[in-house]
Amino acid sequence: MKTKSPILPGRLRKVPKHFSWLDHRLVRDRHIEHCTHQASALYLFLVAVADAEGLSYYSDSSVMKRLSMDETALRDARENLIRLDLIAYEKPLYQVLPLDREVRAFTNQTRLPVDQSISLGQVLKKIAGGLS
Numbered sequence: 001m002k003t004k005s006p007i008l009p010g011r012l013r014k015v016p017k018h019f020s021w022l023d024h025r026l027v028r029d030r031h032i033e034h035c036t037h038q039a040s041a042l043y044l045f046l047v048a049v050a051d052a053e054g055l056s057y058y059s060d061s062s063v064m065k066r067l068s069m070d071e072t073a074l075r076d077a078r079e080n081l082i083r084l085d086l087i088a089y090e091k092p093l094y095q096v097l098p099l100d101r102e103v104r105a106f107t108n109q110t111r112l113p114v115d116q117s118i119s120l121g122q123v124l125k126k127i128a129g130g131l132s
Contacts, residue, residue, distance in 0.1 A: 022047055025099040038073050039080035046096050054096035
């Protein structure tokens with residue numbers, strides 16, 4: 001097995017307290033393969049600017065300026081990420097979502113109002129494929 005060593009050992013990156021890097025499951029679980037180039041750029045931008053809960057209030061005009069996108073490209077990129085369940089969006093708020101498959105499998109098909117609860121049994125049945 002080949003041993004890796006840093007090219008510039010004095011410049012090793014560390015995760016700052018206010019920032020986290022991309023989840024490796026984005027590639028390992030092949031989410032990235034379903035993103036357009038514009039969607040990938042938007043996702044990277046949102047991960048970089050989001051707070052610890054994945055929330056960001058960047059305006060469309062600000063995102064378009066920083067990513068050199070027009071309105072159509074931004075809308076299409078956002079819809080791509082929403083369809084893939086990678087982000088949620090309610091103008092003006094973006095939320096980067098976790099890449100947990102079990103959580104995503106349930107929420108993809110069953111959207112509940114925030115104040116509505118479900119039983120653990122319902123969740124387990126859904127994960128096992130018992131509910132539709």
